[in-house]
Amino acid sequence: METSKLLIISTIGPENPEKASLPFVLATASQALEVEVTMFLQSSAVVLAKQGEAGKVIAEGFQPLREMLDTFLEMGGKLYLCSPCLAQRNIGHDELIEGAQIGAAGTLVVSVMGASKVVTY
Secondary structure, three states: OOOOEEEEEEOOOOOOHHHHHHHHHHHHHHHHOOOEEEEEEOHHHHHHHEOOOHHHOOOOOOOOHHHHHHHHHHOOOEEEEEHHHHHHOOOOHHHEOOOEEEEOHHHHHHHHHHOOEEEEO
């Protein structure tokens, strides 16, 4: 049986902790069901991958975002960040968490075309 592949695209960053957390809830739940998950963070969501930032995001009723992000990466999740979005926010490659990869429109297109399903936040 072919592995299901889920692509999650998120554009919500630390300005809305609940909405920033939801993609990671879905990602880790999917991984628990043996779904291969790729996340692509755009807009203010790229801030979540800056060292120290995810630890500041805690939404009531959810695990801290840092814990979900760590779990996502430990379970083999792929995390891509929008390169123009990083540049707009003056976030350098050396400021990113381990495991984050930089991507642009082409990376996103390839991810969309290879996914079984795509969810956007």
